[in-house]
Amino acid sequence: MKAAVLHSENRIIYQEVDIDHCKEDEVKVQVMAAGICGSDTHKLMTEWKYSLPAIMGHEFSGLIVERGNAVTNVEVGDRVVAIPFTPCKMCSYCNSGEFSLCENHGMLGSKSPGGFAEYVNIKATNVLPINGMDFEEAAMIEPLAVALHGVLHIHPRIGDKAAVFGVGTIGILVIQWLKIAGVKEIIAIDISDEKLEEAKMMGCERTINPLKEDLVETVLSYTNGEGVDLSLECAGSKVTQEQCLLVTRKKGKVGYLGIAYSDVLLKEHAFESIFRKELTLKGFWNSYSAPFPGEEWIKSIEYIQNGRIKLKELISHRYKLEETQKAFDMMINRKETYGKVLILPNKE
Template sequence: MKAAVLHSENHFVYQDIAIDNCQKDEVKIKVMAAGICGSDIHKMVSKWKYPLPAIMGHEFAGYIVEKGSEVTNVEIGDRVAAIPFFPCHTCEYCTSGMFSLCENHGMLGSKSYGGFAEFVNVKASNVLPIGEMDFEEAAMIEPLAVALHGVLNIQPRLGDVAAVFGVGTIGILAIQWLKIAGVKEIIAIDISDEKLAEAKEMGCERTINPINEDLMGKIKEYTNGQGVDIAFECAGSKVTQEQCLLITRKKGKIGYLGIAYSDVVLSEKAFENIFRNELTLKGFWNCYSAPFPGEEWTKSIDFILKGRIKLKELISHRFPLEETQQAFDLMINRTETYGKVLIIPNKE
């Protein structure tokens, strides 16, 4: 098969590579769409810590073209989304149903070959039927489940006011879930006016660009001086990771979805707010719960199929498999404004 093979940081080669027949508990997926995750980009500008050569891509969907002798849950021709995470099922977290915290998990696209290829072998237990869902939408189920994992666990109350820092893909998806959960008003915060305009189209009542607006002043204005009930950090910036602590009301909640890529040093005021305002801080990792893969995945599929989630509008670029290098170059160098970037290994 053809694949975009990673040989070193941000060095992809479009080449032929062998793929095994399915094991007895596996299926072979013909990949129709695969998303590039923000974490993929970070790995290209820092250090790749997994075996090389590698095939990246942990957000993908397609249809089954082969199945192992013991597979009974799906059939050849079924349209499916891949669950890239393989919990060990034996550590204390797995046996407690907290699969996102598994200490010995496998992962497609890093520890084993992923979706930037024409085909992928996946355990049959790690696929979910998608019905007639568009493959491009299905490739975004994984990030949608990541956003839902945060929203479900921050437990918004009907009528809450929330702020979302960083309105890239995860931020926009979190906004949509917060609206569904009954949040009364959402304030989108980003340094890109273009991203803020997209957030407004997705239902955000207010936006703030801290580059040319007074963040604290605007928050006070919009919340009658109280601060927001919930702050979601989706930017992965040490600046916004601190600002969450400054804009949240007493007894408010802060959810961290963005990865910290550098040390976070807090001002005295920000740190004091944690205990003086009795804030609740929660971090959210991955998107899995019991029974595996969890309601994050099943609800994401249900809401997409019911037309309750907008995904197509978030896709800005599509690249054929042979242009995977160009896709990463665009995102790393920010040569254009982009939203969700997809790799298309096969055409219908």
Template sequence: MKAAVLYEKNHIVYKDMEIRKCQPDEVKVKVMAAGICGSDTHKMIQKWKYDLPAIMGHEFSGYVVEKGSKVTDVNIGERVVGIPFLPCRKCEYCLRGQYSLCDHYGMIGSKSYGAFAEFVNIKATNILSIGNMDFEDAAMIEPSAVALHGVLNIRPQIGDVVAVFGVGTIGMLVIQWLKIAGVKEIIAIDISDKKLQDAVKIGCEKVINPLKEDLVAKIHQYTNEMGVDIALECAGSKVTQEQCLLVTRKQGKVGYLGIAYSDVTLSEKAFENIFRKELILKGFWNCYSSPFPGKEWSNTIEFAKAGKIKLKDFISHRFALRDTQYAFNMMIERQEEYNKVMIIPNKE
């Protein structure tokens, strides 16, 4: 098969690779769409800790072209989404059904070959049927599940005012789920005016660009000096990770979905707010619950099919598999403003 193979820091080669036959419990998926996650770019240039050469890509969909001898409940030609997380199913957290916290998980696209390739092998327990769902929509199920995992577990109440920091792919998906959850008002915060305009289009009542306005003052103006009920950090920036603590009301909630890629140093005021305001801080990792992979995944599929949540609308760029290196260069060097970048390994 053809694959985009990572050999070292931001060095990807488009080449022929051997792909083994399916193991008895696996299926082989012909990859029709695979998204580049923000974590892919960071892991590749900062903290790649897995074996090289590697094939990245963990947000993907396609259809089954081969199945192992023990696979009986999957059909050849079935349209599926891949679930990249491989829980051990033996540790304390797996036995509790807290799969996102598994101590010994595997991961398609980092610990094993992923979907920036024409085909990928995956356990039959790690696919879900998508019916007639568009392949690009289906490749967005994983990031949507990440967003929903955060929203479900921060437990917004009807009437809440929520600040969403960072309105890239995850932030935009979070906004949609918050609207479905019944919050009263969402304040989108980003340094890109274009992304803020997009947030308004999907229902954000207010937006703030902190490069142009005083963030804390503006939040106080919008909330009658109270602060927001919930602040959700979706940018993975040490700046916004602190700002969440400055704009949340007393006994409010702060949820962290963005990954910290550098040390976070808090100002005295931000740290004092945690205890003086009795804030509740929660972190959200991955997107899995019981029964595996969880309602984060099943709800995304059901709501997307019903037209209640938009997925592929947030795809800004599409690249052929042979152009994967170009796609990463564009993102890492920020040559263009982008949202979700999709690799298309095979044409329909």
């Protein structure tokens, strides 16, 4: 098969690679759409922690074209989404249903070959049927489940006011879930006016560009001087990870979904906000719960199918498999404003 193979830092080669017949508990998925995650660009530009050469891509959907003898849950021809995470099911976290915290998990696209290829062999327990769902939308189920994992566990209340820092793909998906959860008013915060316009179209009542107006003063003016009930950090910026603490009201909650990939050093005032306001801080990792893969995945599929979640509007770029390097170069060098970028190894 053909694949986009990572050989070294930001060096991807489109080449022929071998793929085995699937094992008795596996299926072979013909990849129809695969998303580039923000973490992919980071891993591509820093020291790769896993074996090279490697095939990246952990957000993908496709068609089952082969199945092992022991597989009974799906059929050849089924449309499916891949669950990239494989829990060990032996550690204490797995035994308590906290699969996202598994200490010895597998992961497609890093520890084993992922979706930037024509085909992927994957355990049959790691695919879910999508029925007639569009493959491009289905490739976004993984980030949608990540967003829902954060929203579910920050426990928003009907009528809350929330601030969402960073309105890239995860931020926009968080905004949609917050609206579904009954949050009364959402303030989108980003340094891109274009991204803020997208947030408005997704139902955000207010937007703030901190480069153009004072963030804290503006949030306080929108919330009767109290601050928001919830802050959700989706930018993965050490700046916004501090700002969350400044705009959240007393007894409020702060949720961290973004990863800064650098030291986060808090100023005295920001750090004191944690205990003077008695804030609750929570971090959210991955998207899995019991029974595996969890309600995050099941509800994501349901809400896409009933039209409650908008995904197509978030896709800004589509590339052929042989153009994978070009796609990463565009994102890394920020040659264009982008939303969700997809690789399409096998066009319908």
